[in-house]
Every structure is written in C-alpha cells, then in structure tokens.
Amino acid sequence: xxxxxxxxxxxxxxxxxxxxxxxxxxxxxxxxxxxxxxxxxxxxxxxxxxxxxxxxxxxxxxxxxxxxxxxxxxxxxxxxxxxxxxxxxxxxxxxxxxxxxxxxxxxxxxxxxxxxxxxxxxxxxxxxxxxxxxxxxxxxxxxxxxxxxxxxxxxxxxxxxxxxxxxxxxxxxxxxxxxxxxxxxxxxxxxxx
Amino acid sequence: xxxxxxxxxxxxxxxxxxxxxxxxxxxxxxxxxxxxxxxxxxxxxxxxxxxxxxxxxxxxxxxxxxxxxxxxxxxxxxxxxxxxxxxxxxxxxxxxxxxxxxxxxxxxxxxxxxxxxxxxxxxxxxxxxxxxxxxxxxxxxxxxxxxxxxxxxxxxxxxxxxxxxxxxxxxxxxxxxxxxxxxxxxxxxxxxxxxxxxxxxxxxxxxxxxxxxxxxxxxxxxxxxxxxxxxxxxxxxxxxxxxxxxxxxxxxxxxxxxxxxxxxxxxxxxxxxxxxxxxxxxxxxxxxxxxxxxxxxx
Numbered sequence: 001x002x003x004x005x006x007x008x009x010x011x012x013x014x015x016x017x018x019x020x021x022x023x024x025x026x027x028x029x030x031x032x033x034x035x036x037x038x039x040x041x042x043x044x045x046x047x048x049x050x051x052x053x054x055x056x057x058x059x060x061x062x063x064x065x066x067x068x069x070x071x072x073x074x075x076x077x078x079x080x081x082x083x084x085x086x087x088x089x090x091x092x093x094x095x096x097x098x099x100x101x102x103x104x105x106x107x108x109x110x111x112x113x114x115x116x117x118x119x120x121x122x123x124x125x126x127x128x129x130x131x132x133x134x135x136x137x138x139x140x141x142x143x144x145x146x147x148x149x150x151x152x153x154x155x156x157x158x159x160x161x162x163x164x165x166x167x168x169x170x171x172x173x174x175x176x177x178x179x180x181x182x183x184x185x186x187x188x189x190x191x192x193x
Numbered sequence: 194x195x196x197x198x199x200x201x202x203x204x205x206x207x208x209x210x211x212x213x214x215x216x217x218x219x220x221x222x223x224x225x226x227x228x229x230x231x232x233x234x235x236x237x238x239x240x241x242x243x244x245x246x247x248x249x250x251x252x253x254x255x256x257x258x259x260x261x262x263x264x265x266x267x268x269x270x271x272x273x274x275x276x277x278x279x280x281x282x283x284x285x286x287x288x289x290x291x292x293x294x295x296x297x298x299x300x301x302x303x304x305x306x307x308x309x310x311x312x313x314x315x316x317x318x319x320x321x322x323x324x325x326x327x328x329x330x331x332x333x334x335x336x337x338x339x340x341x342x343x344x345x346x347x348x349x350x351x352x353x354x355x356x357x358x359x360x361x362x363x364x365x366x367x368x369x370x371x372x373x374x375x376x377x378x379x380x381x382x383x384x385x386x387x388x389x390x391x392x393x394x395x396x397x398x399x400x401x402x403x404x405x406x407x408x409x410x411x412x413x414x415x416x417x418x419x420x421x422x423x424x425x426x427x428x429x430x431x432x433x434x435x436x437x438x439x440x441x442x443x444x445x446x447x448x449x450x451x452x453x454x455x456x457x458x459x460x461x462x463x464x465x466x467x468x469x470x471x472x473x474x475x476x477x478x479x480x481x482x483x484x485x486x487x488x489x490x491x
Contacts, residue, residue: 131249
C-alpha cells in the first residue's frame with residue numbers, strides 16, 4: 001500500500017518524473033477524472049480513455065499549474081477540454097451516421113435498426129432524454145452541479161466563465177428541463193399530494 | 194439579508210441550499226414563507242434537481258474506471274515527463290545561447306576596433322583634404338639669421354653722436370642683433386659687416402671685431418645667468434672691462450641690459466628688453482664702469 005504524499009511533494013515528484021509520485025497522481029485523481037469524463041461523454045469506455053489521456057496531459061502541463069485553484073479543478077479543466085474535443089468528433093460522426101441511417105431507412109422502411117431501438121429505450125426515461133437534449137454547455141453545467149456537486153465558484157473556474165454565466169446557464173437549463181418534463185412533474189406532484 | 198427580491202430568490206433556489214450561507218438561507222426561507230409563487234417554484238426546482246440527480250446517478254453511477262494498470266501507464270507517463278523536461282531544458286539552453294550571442298554581437302559592435310569596424314578600415318582611405326592636415330612646425334637644425342626690416346627696428350639715438358645702436362629684438366627666444374649705423378660709425382659699419390647677427394642662445398664666448406676708429410678690438414661678450422638669461426655686452430677695450438667675466442650687474446627677470454663704452458667716455462646704453470617685445474632704453478653717461486653699474490642699479 002502506497003503511503004499518501006502531500007500535494008507539494010506530489011507536484012515536485014511528478015515534475016521530476018518520480019515513479020511513486022506519478023503512480024500516486026494517477027491513483028488519486030483517476031476516479032474523479034473518470035466520473036467527469038463519463039458525465040460528459042456518457043460512454044464508460046471512452047471516458048476511461050479520456051481520463052487517462054487527460055491525466056497524462058495534466059502531468060505534462062504541471063509546470064504551468066500556478067496553485068491558484070484546486071489541483072483537482074485544474075485537472076477537471078484539462079479533462080473538460082479533452083472531452084469537448086471528443087464530443088465534437090462524436091457529433092461529426094453522429095451527423096454522418098444519422099445521414100447514413102436515413103438513407104438506409106429510405107431504402108428499407110421495415111428494418112428495425114439498433115440505433116433506433118436504443119433511442120426508443122432511452123425514451124423510456126424522460127428525464128434522461130430531456131437532459132440529453134440540452135446543448136452541451138447547459139448539460140455540462142447541470143452535470144457539474146448535480147452529479148459532481150460542485151459549488152458555483154468552482155464550476156465557473158472549470159468552465160472558465162463567470163459565476164453570473166453559471167447562474168444564467170443553470171436557470172436556462174432548469175427552464176428547458178422543466179418544460180420538457182412539465183407533464184411528468186405535474187404527475188409526480190399529484191402522486192405526492 | 195432578510196428582504197430579498199424574487200430574482201434573488203430564484204438564484205438562491207438554483208444554487209441549492211448547500212451552496213447558501215446562513216444569511217442567504219434565512220433570506221430565502223423568509224421570502225418563501227411570504228411568497229407562494231416562489232415557494233411553488235422552489236418546490237418544482239427541488240423536484241427537478243432530484244430527478245436530474247437521480248437520472249444521472251442511475252445513468253453513470255454503476256460505472257467505474259478500469260483497474261489502474263500501473264505497469265503499463267506509469268512508464269509511459271514517466272517517459273513523457275522526462276521527454277518534456279529534456280525538451281524544456283534544451284529549449285532554455287538554446288534561448289540562453291541565442292541571448293548570449295546577441296549580447297556578444299552587441300558588445301562587439303560597440304567596442305572600437307571590432308570586426309565590423311575593421312572591415313571598414315580595410316577599405317581604401319580617402320585622400321585627405323590639405324586643409325584638414327595639421328600644420329607641424331619643424332624647427333631647422335640651425336637657425337638662419339634674417340635681415341630685419343628697417344621699420345621693425347628699434348633705434349637708439351645717442352646725443353654724443355658716438356653711435357647709433359639699433360636693436361632688432363624680434364624674438365627673445367631666438368635672435369638678437371645689433372647694428373651700428375650712421376655718422377661716427379659709418380666706416381665702422383662698412384667694415385664690421387652690418388648687421389651683426391648673433392644667435393641668442395649660443396654658449397658663452399667672446400667675439401672680437403676690429404674697430405677702425407680706435408684700432409681697438411670691440412668685444413661682444415655673452416653672459417648667461419642661472420635663469421638662462423643671456424646678456425650681451427659691447428666693449429671696445431682690449432681686455433674685458435669686467436674681471437672674471439661675471440655679469441657686472443644684476444639683470445631683471447626677462448630683461449637684457451647692454452652697457453657700452455668707447456674707451457674714453459663710458460656710456461651705458463641700457464636697453465631693457467622685455468620679453469613681450471617692448472623695449473625700454475636707458476642712456477646714461479658715466480665716468481667709470483663702477484658708476485655705470487651703480488646708475489643702473491639705482
């Protein structure tokens with residue numbers, strides 16, 4: 001069992017390429033970084049890959065870390081950038097896939113495609129569907145808030161926006177989700193009362 | 194902070210109770226107690242937040258990162274860090290080298306005689322302008338006596354018509370000449386070769402000239418005192434009038450006194466020649482040299 005290293009020694013060791021420090025760095029931050037990547041990418045395998053890449057990138061950029069924010073938030077920023085890049089690539093692939101799918105359906109109307117089946121399954125969970133329909137920036141904001149339970153200040157730091165912007169995004173996301181889930185919420189209220 | 198607006202209440206609701214400080218919580222609670230609209234909004238938002246959390250945890254909660262493959266990942270990470278460090282070191286080294294090169298070049302450029310300026314000096318020099326050349330006064334090995342112009346001569350008139358002495362004192366450091374002229378000395382002048390030019394700084398010596406009048410030799414005696422002042426004395430007697438060839442009387446700084454006697458009557462022509470070129474002449478008739486000396490001293 002490896003002993004825990006204080007943050008200063010950890011940074012110093014990682015910068016000099018110390019094996020123990022690097023191992024500690026990965027073990028300490030990997031679970032959180034994975035959760036962050038998963039919440040953005042919504043794909044465990046890709047999140048695992050993104051977490052590893054993000055941690056390697058953070059390790060190589062440690063010399064630029066100025067201790068102005070929490071180390072984990074700084075690593076989150078790098079993870080966020082990595083995941084956003086992956087999302088952009090994925091959206092491009094999805095658009096291509098969507099076009100191919102429609103072209104395929106035009107020629108085979110009765111075929112039940114696995115992607116379509118998956119969408120139908122997700123439809124069962126109205127909340128998740130509503131969350132997924134949000135733009136990336138709004139979805140990321142409520143993910144940081146409700147899944148990672150980060151304070152507004154740290155969210156602003158990670159997203160590199162002002163706290164006011166975080167508030168606005170939170171409000172907009174709530175309004176859109178509320179609109180999407182309006183009927184269901186009303187039903188829940190009825191059930192409660 | 195008990196009184197808050199609807200807008201602030203909405204913000205506090207979105208922030209969640211855990212994000213609020215005590216004052217904000219009190220303000221929100223107070224506001225919700227009195228505002229049914231915000232109370233309903235808060236309830237809906239709370240339910241919404243719970244739904245979102247629930248959906249997210251259900252969605253992602255079951256996933257965990259793969260087992261950390263230390264043997265595979267750490268060596269890659271170390272290699273990456275070391276490469277970055279080496280690259281950073283090399284970059285710093287290169288930067289320092291470039292800065293040093295710039296510094297050396299700058300200093301070399303500023304120092305006289307550097308390679309840049311040497312390249313300029315290797316060029317064929319332009320022919321200098323004659324006006325720019327310094328004028329160097331090279332003295333000749335032996336000064337050449339020159340004839341004085343008459344208008345530059347200082348003349349001494351002697352009432353006894355014994356003689357006229359003209360002193361041409363052009364440069365106290367170079368030349369002193371004496372010329373006999375006119376009347377009683379006409380024949381003497383012809384024989385004596387006029388003007389007689391004697392280098393001022395010659396070493397001590399006696400120049401003998403034959404006098405047609407008295408058949409006596411005339412002596413030009415040169416004396417140099419301790420201050421390198423030179424005194425010339427003209428005397429017609431066969432023997433030096435002053436024993437020991439010592440200066441007969443003290444001479445003032447920067448002045449030359451010339452006594453003269455014809456052997457019968459002693460007349461002292463004291464030409465006090467001042468170094469700035471002005472000449473003051475004293476003519477004193479005395480019975481003896483001693484008297485002449487005394488007169489001059491007075």
